[in-house]
Amino acid sequence: MAIIDWDAYDTAQKVQSGEVSALECVDAALERIASWDSVIGAFLHVDAEGAREKARIMDSTMTREAKAALPLAGVPVAIKDNMVTTDMPTTAASQILKGFRSPYNATVVERLVRAGAILVGKTNLDEFAMGSSTEHSAYKVTRNPWDTERVPGGSSGGSAAAVAARMVPFALGSDTGGSIRLPASYCGVLGIKPTYGRVSRYGLIAYASSLDQIGPLTRSVRDAAKILHIIAGKDPRDATSIDASSVSSEVGPVQIQNVRIGLPEEYFGDGMDSRVRDKIDNVLEQLRSMGARLVPISLPHTRYAIATYYLIAPAEASSNLSRYDGVRYGQRVVGQDLVSMYESTRAKGFGHEVKHRILLGTHALSAGYYDAYYLKAQKVRTLIRQDFENAFKQVDLIVTPTVPDLPFKLGEREQDPLQMYLTDIFTVTTNLAGIPGLSQPIGLADGLPVGLQWMGPPLAEDLILSAAGRLESALTLPQWPMLGGLDR
């Protein structure tokens, strides 16, 4: 195996033992990016010199003992470009933030750097994380490494594609309605959205504050646990971060016979691609043969989740994005007075989808509509949460497909926003309920990846990771992951 094939766990161990230098790991990542990113388009910014310099400093100044204390010693990482970094630009893939340089780092970035990770670049996304295909970036198109005519999913499409194409062992994404899990599924990698509040949102550019969470995209379950352990925890700079005992850094053993796994009928109905269904059915059979108890359950308000999400998320976004007014940062379009400056700056700086969501959210919050739309959605959100509370009285975990279909072709859903929105039908529910969800690759159908989603009660990340780890060791995956139809 070459350096780029290692997961973060192996990479750190080999840097700690002195088998390889941090510089060799960073160079391997940078070479991979240089050879393939012109095809894939995962990165908005790569800081090759800065990354090499940090690796050289680690190699030349740190003792073996000092490196052993760094759980991610010398591990290259990519960060979705909606998390702020001092050493690189942050754009959220929007024109309105072109040229912006944050004076501080996001808490997650600080934590990764403190653990020894080396930031190599910032990845592409749908503008302000609003989208399911990464086609709504103001800067570039990201392609799925398994089939470059197809989307990587979104909005963390750059992060998922970079990990799948082995440009980096892991990356960070953010998930508001499925933005980590959907691209993880489409690109054949793991992605976890933690319990709301697990990971500090300080320095994450806000989209919908009551739904946003940061999480890792990885190629192994053990990496997902290790990285989540590092980035999780109470942060005085995010008042919504929760003070809970941390996620375990190692994947614990689990007696799968003792785990009751719920299969919600609403997620296995019509409208699922038969190729996805076959793959999922095979894995369920495998879980059953391993002794897991599969229990049919119902989450009766599932069909209302997308409608609820598309009121709550745009409403919060319309408020969060009011800060982009051309005054304190980002682009400004000069106007004859203050209001025309605001209006022209925002008209020029925001892309089409972002404008639509601002309009939708402003409408939902405006006088005369608030009760009918926003308040109504908050009430249905309660019903969706209660569905899960009731389900978790009967079962320990829930398993579903991550997405009802396979990665779609570039441009295929651009003309029909509603169809694009429905891509997230199986992932939005966990954001609305605040519970953790993980997408795990389970194999290929017609050469394209299929993901299985694990959901658990609040703070059940350890159990989810253990169950996913157990399944991972039982799956016979193709050399996982490989770069689709592209040459090595």
Added chain:
Amino acid sequence: MSLTNKEVQHVARLARLAILPPEIAEATGTLGRVLDYINLLNELDTEHVLPTTHVVPLLTTWREDRVEPSLPPQVAVQNGPEVLSQMFVVPKILDGGAG
């Protein structure tokens, strides 16, 4: 259709978003279809359901009222499109502002 051109124009003004007539027509159509879909929620009787504003029960977070290290002013304003003596410069707002 759940939306009119006039409403979109009104909402765009509230959102401080300059919008051209063809964009208004397009947004009215697209957002109208989304709102038609959203009307699905009216199937549910939610009269006695409490709204969820936050998924985890949150109490007000308190901290000592103490000065912590923070960004120096010149760094805090470094991204401003127009800055003068650590202040953001904007067009005048008193005379002739369309408010």
